[in-house]
Every structure is written in structure tokens, then in C-alpha cells.
Amino acid sequence: MLEDQLERQESYRRFVYDDATGQEIVPGYTVQGNPTIGYGRDLMTEGILKEEAMVLLRHDIDRAWREVTSHLPWAESQLSVIRFAVLVNMAFNMGLQGLLGFTQMLSALQAGNYEQAAKAMLDSLWYQQTGSRAQALAEQMRTNRWQDTDTPSSTQA
Template identity: 30%
Template sequence: MDLALTKQWITHWESTRLQSYDDATGTPLNPGDTPKGNPTIGVGFNLVAAGAQATIEALGLDFNAVLTGAVNITPDQVDQLLTITINSAIAGATKLVPIFDNLPDIPQMVLTDLVFNMGEPRFAQFVNTLKFINAQDWTNAANNLQQSLWFNQVGRRGRGDVAVLSGTSTPQQILAT
């Protein structure tokens, strides 16, 4: 899989934040704030996910200071967190699609984005989509995704994933918009 393209693809949809923010509102967190959604940092790194505290501390940071927005992370730390999260998404995608390692780069990128965005448990509920993916039937997999509630919730991201999975667009065409 083209890790650089996958990072670019996911960053395109998630954006990059050096300060923790509320993923429900997009607003930066400050000490004392109570977020409505998940406190997040970097490129969609969920600070309340299992293992998040240990990951932040492994970067040499004070977890509570990062969580509350009192301390920002660096671009290098953003990249480290993104790599960790993408690797976790790849592991989840591999569980759901046993042939993942044998797929072309573009479907691997889309599957990684889907697991990154939804999480493995939620994407596991896309039984028909997964059936089409395992059969490498990209048109029906894309059509099935397009019929989902997820597709309507995520807007441009869903349209992008469907377009590149179906082969009607390339990632480069969508990233240029």
C-alpha cells in the first residue's frame, strides 16, 4: 500500500490540528472545557480511545496537558500519531478483509480510510460491502457504500471513497479539489 498517499488521503478529510479539539464541534479545547464529542488531536487521533494515553506519553508528552489543550503537539508528533492510527486501521481492515494484503493499492487505501473513519466494529456491520470487497467487485462494493447512512453522514469523504473504489476517479483528481 502507498502509505504516503494514504496519509494524504486521510489528512484531506480530517485536517490537521496541533491542539486538541472537540470532534463534534471542531472547536479547540482549553483547560476546563467539556467536549460534546471526542477530544481529538493531530489527524483524527481520538484521545479517549483505548491506548491513547500510553501513545501520547510514549511521545514524551503529558497526556492531561495534551487532552485539555494546554500543550500542543508538533508536526512530527502529528505524523507519528497518524502512522500509528493508520497501522491500527490496516490491522482492522485485514481482520475484516482477509485478502487485504493482496488487493491493489487503491482499495487498500479506501478500506484503511473506512476503518480509520468508522472504526473496525462499525465497518464490520457493512456485511454486504465486505462481501463485495472480498470478491473484488469494486462497483457493487462502491454502490453498497453509497446506499449507507454513513455515506450521507460524511459528505465529500463518502463521495471520494466511493469514486476511487469504483474507479470513476483517481485519488489525485479528488485531492486536487
């Protein structure tokens, strides 16, 4: 009963909004209240729990996987799971359009030239912006071995 009542009263909001004005928060908007999402989740005071973040992460991985499979139908069957995961990771990080902009890398992958694909990854603005992440993913592409980096963009719990 309480859940139903709150669901009706709060109403679902997919995107972050200002709880004081009800306006969606977009670049340049000055927040008057608190950034809020979903059914009244105050992101400033409540944030999200790690478990909630993991649900979102899994959802976003699934979405990136589907997008890569849909737009690069050859990739999942032609690449190992480890190399395909690099493409999903890149799509997760910069969006599908960002990944599709790596035309030299994608051509090298289709030709089975993993060394050249890794080189193309490192010869990019993305590498300059992400550093160790791009380095690790290029090495994963080149060697077909899982790589890791311990430099997350945020270490807050």
C-alpha cells in the same frame, strides 16, 4: 537526567486526564483543571505539534491496516493497494467494527464487483455523515484511482 526525573515525577498516562484531580476524562466528566496526557502534556495550552500529530497518524494508519488485514485476510491479496486503502481509510474513520458493518460492500468486494461495492458505500449513514469523504472513497473503490477531498474535519494548525 532531567528526562528521567520528569518521567518519574509526572508518570505516564495513556488516556486524557484532568490535571487538577488526576481523574481520567470520560464522557460527562466536568474538567476542573486542564485535559492532560502522556507525561503531563497540557492539551489546552500546548496541544500537539504537527510533527507529533504525524507520528500519531502513522501509528493509527498502521493499526487500522493490521486490523483490516487480520479480520479480512482476503482483502490485501485480492484488492489493489488503492482499493485496500479505502478499507483502511474506513477503518481509520469509523473503527474496525464500523467497517465490518458494511457487509454488502464487503461481499461485493469479494466477488470483484467494485461498482456494487461503491454503491453500497454511498447507500449508508456513513455517507450521509461524511459526505465528500465517502464520495471520494466510493469513487476510488469504483475506479481504482486515488481520490482526494479538500474538506478536512479541522483546518487548524
